[in-house]
Amino acid sequence: xxxxxxxxxxxxxxxxxxxxxxxxxxxxxxxxxxxxxxxxxxxxxxxxxxxxxxxxxxxxxxxxxxxxxxxxxxxxxxxxxxxxxxxxxxxxxxxxxxxxxxxxxxxxxxxxxxxxxxxxxxxxx
Amino acid sequence: xxxxxxxxxxxxxxxxxxxxxxxxxxxxxxxxxxxxxxxxxxxxxxxxxxxxxxxxxxxxxxxxxxxxxxxxxxxxxxxxxxxxxxxxxxxxxxxxxxxxxxxxxxxxxxxxxxxxxxxxxxxxxxxxxxxxxxxxxxxxxxxxxxxxxxxxxxxxxxxxxxxxxxxxxxxxxxxxxxxxxxxxxxxxxxxxxxxxxxxxxxxxxxxxxxxxxxxxxxxxxxxxxxxxxxxxxxxxxxxxxxxxxxxxxxxxxxxxxxxxxxxxxxxxxxxxxxxxxxxxxxxxxxxxxxxxxxxxxxxxxxxxxxxxxxxxxxxxxxxxxxxxxxxxxxx
Numbered sequence: 001x002x003x004x005x006x007x008x009x010x011x012x013x014x015x016x017x018x019x020x021x022x023x024x025x026x027x028x029x030x031x032x033x034x035x036x037x038x039x040x041x042x043x044x045x046x047x048x049x050x051x052x053x054x055x056x057x058x059x060x061x062x063x064x065x066x067x068x069x070x071x072x073x074x075x076x077x078x079x080x081x082x083x084x085x086x087x088x089x090x091x092x093x094x095x096x097x098x099x100x101x102x103x104x105x106x107x108x109x110x111x112x113x114x115x116x117x118x119x120x121x122x123x124x125x
Numbered sequence: 126x127x128x129x130x131x132x133x134x135x136x137x138x139x140x141x142x143x144x145x146x147x148x149x150x151x152x153x154x155x156x157x158x159x160x161x162x163x164x165x166x167x168x169x170x171x172x173x174x175x176x177x178x179x180x181x182x183x184x185x186x187x188x189x190x191x192x193x194x195x196x197x198x199x200x201x202x203x204x205x206x207x208x209x210x211x212x213x214x215x216x217x218x219x220x221x222x223x224x225x226x227x228x229x230x231x232x233x234x235x236x237x238x239x240x241x242x243x244x245x246x247x248x249x250x251x252x253x254x255x256x257x258x259x260x261x262x263x264x265x266x267x268x269x270x271x272x273x274x275x276x277x278x279x280x281x282x283x284x285x286x287x288x289x290x291x292x293x294x295x296x297x298x299x300x301x302x303x304x305x306x307x308x309x310x311x312x313x314x315x316x317x318x319x320x321x322x323x324x325x326x327x328x329x330x331x332x333x334x335x336x337x338x339x340x341x342x343x344x345x346x347x348x349x350x351x352x353x354x355x356x357x358x359x360x361x362x363x364x365x366x367x368x369x370x371x372x373x374x375x376x377x378x379x380x381x382x383x384x385x386x387x388x389x390x391x392x393x394x395x396x397x398x399x400x401x402x403x404x405x406x407x408x409x410x411x412x413x414x415x416x417x418x419x420x421x422x423x424x425x426x427x428x429x430x431x432x433x434x435x436x437x438x439x440x441x442x443x444x445x446x447x448x449x450x451x452x453x454x455x456x
Contacts, residue, residue: 036432043439076301083306090307090452099304100449106442115372116365116446 008048015041046109054105061098129155129163129184135225136167143217143231146172161193161348166234178217182229193348198278200230202324202347205275211267212341237335237342241369244336245378253340258380260340261329261362262388268344269323269355269393279324281352287408288312291415298418304445308411311452317401320354327351329358330367331377359385359397360405365447366413366440407451414444 005013015038023034055072062075065088070078082088088095100120107117131153140147152168152175165180183196194202200219207213214232244250244257273279282290292309295302327349335343361367363375363382371378376385386397421438424430 033432036436040432040436043436073301076303079303080301080306083303083310086310089310096449096453099307100446103304103442103446103449107446110439110442114443114446115368115370116443116450119372120446 008045011041011045011048015045043109046112050105050108054108058102058105061094061101065094065098131165131167131180132225139218139224139226139231140169143178144169144171144176147176151175162196162229167231177234178231179214179234180226180229180231182220182227185227194279194350196228196230196348198276199347199350200232201276202271202350203230203232205271206268206344206347209267209271211264212335212343214343235335235343237337239332239335239345241331241367241378244331244334245369245371245374249338250336250379253336253338254379255384256340257336258376258382258384259388261334261376261380262359262385262390263392264341264344264388265326265329265355265358266389266392268326268329268358271324273322273324273352276324279350279352281322282325283319283322284316284354284408287353287357288316291408291412294415294419298422300418300421302414302418302441302445304448305411305414308407308448308452312404312408312411315404317354317398317404320356320401322352323355325351325353325355325357327358328361330362330364331369331379332367334377354401354405356398356401357405357408359389359402360407361409361412363402363406364409364413366410366443403451407448410444410447410451414441414448417441417444 018034018041019038023031023038026034059072059075062072062079063069066075066078066082068075068078079088083095090096104117104120107114111117133150133153136153137149140149147169149170150167151170152166154166156164156166156179163180163182163184165182167178167180168175169178181196181199197219200216203213204216207215214235217231217233219230220226220228238244238247238250245254288309295305295309326344326347328346329344333344333346334341335345362377362385365372365375368374368378374380375382382399382402386399386402389395389397417437417440420434421441424435424438
């Protein structure tokens with residue numbers, strides 16, 4: 001077990017420092033790069049918070065869809081092969097629901113402000 | 126990597142060729158934008174006062190890209206487009222070896238806004254926004270009637286070749302993306318009948334259009350031009366990633382497909398096949414996704430990298446959701 005404060009708590013303090021004490025003094029390209037850097041750190045934060053659960057959910061769905069066990073990489077490669085061979089397509093039960101759930105799980109980490117993500121998650125609420 | 130620079134003496138010697146009576150150079154400044162080519166503002170000392178010109182130049186160290194056309198071909202296309210009534214700068218001079226400034230061309234300076242996010246949101250464009258989709262249709266129709274005989278160097282990319290090249294790039298990433306696999310299979314099974322081949326701009330989208338409060342002032346970035354299915358351009362400007370959040374305005378985040386098609390039909394006299402445009406919107410969405418993954422592949426090489434690069438790589442997922450929406454809509 002790692003000691004506290006947690007990785008997320010350390011990251012939050014680092015993000016707050018860069019945002020509140022460093023960014024205001026920057027101009028032009030340096031300010032732009034710092035905003036991108038803050039976005040990158042927020043992505044890392046969302047990864048730490050969200051992916052333990054979403055990776056497990058994705059794996060459960062893939063194993064059910066494919067009828068085999070494995071890690072995420074090999075399961076996703078197997079799914080690609082079945083789609084490319086025409087064994088699974090748009091009409092296959094569960095395929096679209098799985099792909100949609102996975103795309104939303106990725107966007108929740110990568111880009112939760114993306115228009116299509118917001119549209120899809122608002123519709124669900 | 127040292128900062129790029131321009132030879133002031135060579136510029137001064139060239140000045141009279143760029144503007145009659147120009148005696149020298151008043152100001153040289155590198156402009157932002159132009160991810161692959163250098164873009165310079167060069168103000169000349171001309172009889173009527175400083176005259177602003179723009180130099181688009183190939184970075185001296187840059188190897189010829191497999192994707193991009195030669196910069197001289199780009200200049201030729203812009204000159205042709207200008208003569209055909211496509212909003213464009215005037216090409217003033219294409220550099221030769223004797224000029225001693227590398228490869229590139231000078232054009233007249235056109236003022237305006239190219240940032241897509243501002244064009245879809247800023248008050249300055251509120252009045253013109255409802256007219257932009259139709260304007261884009263009219264402009265594309267003019268681009269598609271440019272004479273291919275004058276630009277014989279353009280690569281021919283029919284639908285099969287476009288999809289083959291995208292799929293090769295996807296394979297090169299060697300990362301499983303079931304949505305991309307599904308989209309490739311769908312595209313190959315739903316390929317439209319071969320189209321008439323025209324000049325295609327290749328990157329006609331919000332972000333590459335210089336705008337003023339009255340509308341489009343210049344079509345930028347011709348380096349992905351090729352010969353192919355003209356509907357490729359109409360599909361590309363509808364890709365959700367170029368709507369800058371305005372998801373319900375499919376054309377560039379500012380307009381409706383009907384207006385784009387009406388403008389196109391008014392100038393070309395040909396009826397737009399909406400299903401064919403939709404096919405190309407799916408290709409375009411997949412293309413942006415693959416471009417994002419190529420950014421990720423580059424991260425496997427040696428750095429240093431800009432902090433933007435990994436964030437672009439992580440935008441591939443936006444196209445996965447867009448592709449699912451598109452594929453389900455047509456399934």
